[in-house]
Amino acid sequence: MEARYPSESLTILTDLVLPGETNPLNNLFGGELLARMDRAAGIAAGRHSRRIVVTASVNHVAFNKAIPLGSVVTVQAKVSRAFKSSMEVVIDVWIEDRQTGDKTPANEAIYTFVAVNERGAPVSVPPITPQTELEQERYDAALRRKQLSLVLAGKMKPDDATELKALFV
Ligand SMILES: CC(C)(COP(=O)(O)OP(=O)(O)OC[C@H]1O[C@@H](n2cnc3c(N)ncnc32)[C@H](O)[C@@H]1OP(=O)(O)O)[C@@H](O)C(=O)NCCC(=O)NCCS
DSSP: OOOBOGGGGOEEEEEEOOGGGBOTTSBBOHHHHHHHHHHHHHHHHHHHHOSEEEEEEEEEEEEOSOOBTTOEEEEEEEEEEEOSSEEEEEEEEEEEOTTTOOEEEEEEEEEEEEEEOTTSOBOOOOOBOOOSHHHHHHHHHHHHHHHHHHHHTTSSOGGGOHHHHTTTO
16 A cells, blocks of 8 residues: 555644533633544544544543633644554644634644445554654654553553653663
8 A cells, every 4th residue: 555644644623612512611612522532533533544444442642721611722633653454633723712723732642544335343543654843753754653552451461562661761
């Protein structure tokens, strides 16, 4: 399969925060943001693989900044690494100032998607070739994140997580 670039999977969703989507502090409800990130990441994984994709794991989420009612929110997702059937997708969330257009980073997340066939069985995805320095950094770190996720899910023995263990020795 021919390799693709991370930029080919780039997915950008921009939307408002409406009253039905907020918590009692009038900030965006966490579950709503998770859903927006899942949608953007799923589209990105689908763009990379051109297959049906399912969310296998939410590896990391950091709600660094509250997002107030009425905000313009941009969710940007890009595949950072492709393995055999799984893909890591990195998501960056920005709040846009309506007056100046300046964008402030608000949250970030990392999801894992798996490409599947019509019966839900995993299928191979194309490899990925990072182009920018940031894409290369994210690509390099993705294997240890995959190993951590598999260890936590009880699908890999800690002893086999060689890339992850190398961080601590
Ligand atoms: C995700 C799913 C397809 C994996 O199926 P599986 O039978 O465990 O298949 P495998 O063990 O062969 O794993 C397939 C790939 O997923 C990866 N994977 C599985 N669980 C993972 C996890 N918790 N974290 C990271 N990667 C994971 C495996 O490492 C493997 O990757 P690779 O092929 O790139 O090496 C299956 O568990 C599933 O359908 N889950 C439900 C998905 C869903 O409905 N999501 C929406 C939630 S409502």
